Amino acid sequence: DVKVTQSSRYLVKRTGEKVFLECVQDMDHENMFWYRQDPGLGLRLIYFSYDVKMKEKGDIPEGYSVSREKKERFSLILESASTNQTSMYLCASAGRDRPYGYTFGSGTRLTVV
Amino acid sequence: KQEVTQIPAALSVPEGENLVLNCSFTDSAIYNLQWFRQDPGKGLTSLLLIQSSQREQTSGRLNASLDKSSGRSTLYIAASQPGDSATYLCAVSNDYKLSFGAGTTVTVRA
Numbered sequence: 001d002v003k004v005t006q007s008s009r010y011l012v013k014r015t016g017e018k019v020f021l022e023c024v025q026d027m028d029h030e031n032m033f034w035y036r037q038d039p040g041l042g043l044r045l046i047y048f049s050y051d052v053k054m055k056e057k058g059d060i061p062e063g064y065s066v067s068r069e070k071k072e073r074f075s076l077i078l079e080s081a082s083t084n085q086t087s088m089y090l091c092a093s094a095g096r097d098r099p100y101g102y103t104f105g106s107g108t109r110l111t112v113v
Numbered sequence: 114k115q116e117v118t119q120i121p122a123a124l125s126v127p128e129g130e131n132l133v134l135n136c137s138f139t140d141s142a143i144y145n146l147q148w149f150r151q152d153p154g155k156g157l158t159s160l161l162l163i164q165s166s167q168r169e170q171t172s173g174r175l176n177a178s179l180d181k182s183s184g185r186s187t188l189y190i191a192a193s194q195p196g197d198s199a200t201y202l203c204a205v206s207n208d209y210k211l212s213f214g215a216g217t218t219v220t221v222r223a
Contacts, residue, residue, distance in 0.1 A: 006156075031209050043202075043213040050209070058210075090156055094209055102147060102204070102211060104157040 003027075004105040006091050012111045019078040021108050023091030029103075030096040032074035034058075034066065036087040037107075043090065049074055050096075081112045115140045119203055119214035127222050132190035134217045136203030141181050144209075148177055148188050149202040151216070157202065161188070193221045 007022040025032065033048040035058075045058030047066040055066050063085060067075045074093075078085055091105040116139040126132060136146070145164045149157040161170045161177040163186070169178045174191040190197055200218045204211040 033210075042215045043211075045210060048210065088154075092157075092211075096209075101145070101159065101162045102157075103159065104149070106156040107154075109154065 004091055004093050004103050006089075006105040006108050008108050009106065010109045010111075012113060013078075013081050015082060015112055017078075017081050017112075019081045019110070019112075021076040021078075021089055021091075021110070023074045023076070023105055024072055025074075025093040025103070026072065027093060027095070027103065028071065029093035030071070031094040032068065033092045033094070033102075034064075034074070034076045035090045035092065036060070037090055038087050046076065078110075081110075083112050086110060086112045115143075115205060115207055115212040117203060117205055117212050117214040119201075119217050121217060122215065123218045123220075125220040125222060126193055128193060128195060130193055130221075132188075132193050132197070132219060132221075134188040134190075134201050134203075134219070136186040136188070136214055138184045138186075138205045138212070140205075140207060141184050143181065143205045143207055146177075146179055146186050146203065146205045147211070148175075148186075149204065151200045151202060153200075160201075193219075195221045195223045197221050 004025045034046040035043045049055045049068040065077045089108045147162045148160045163179045176189045200216040202216045203214040
């Protein structure tokens with residue numbers, strides 16, 4: 001069964017900490033994405049990557065960075081966590097060719113205190 | 114910028130009733146439209162994907178239609194069950210990025 005795996009379901013971090021969220025896919029997909037989901041705001045794209053070592057900013061990249069050293073792994077980094085980054089983080093992957101069907105991970109609920 | 118709207122925001126029906134969920138989008142130049150299901154506190158599960166050249170897709174009790182020219186899609190769920198209670202999200206892609214609607218939260222009463 002193909003899947004996208006996020007390393008943690010729940011995380012609690014302190015303000016100012018550097019936080020790493022990891023995502024691994026086993027579908028050999030070129031495209032990988034990080035979204036955050038907040039009540040009333042829906043899903044918003046933070047960053048995406050279309051190839052190893054390649055990345056592009058999404059709609060809300062401020063306060064985040066990403067790393068993609070291997071095709072199957074895409075990491076989201078909160079350089080200095082703040083309380084307004086408390087959210088559900090969702091990773092997804094999609095192939096290079098149309099129709100670009102997305103597969104999502106199970107999400108990481110991050111709380112910054 | 115693509116805008117995706119889902120109506121209604123919430124829906125409560127008795128078990129056995131058919132469900133009709135609506136999705137509209139502003140830019141008809143889409144590659145595909147995908148319906149997802151999300152249970153509380155969980156990730157997204159893909160239900161159906163309709164490519165831009167298709168009019169509908171079916172999977173079991175689920176049927177999704179696409180009218181690209183009018184910017185609309187409808188998800189039908191036949192003979193609803195309590196296990197269908199969840200939030201249903203519509204998403205469209207103009208390239209390899211998805212734009213999401215806010216979702217319709219469905220409650221099926223036993």
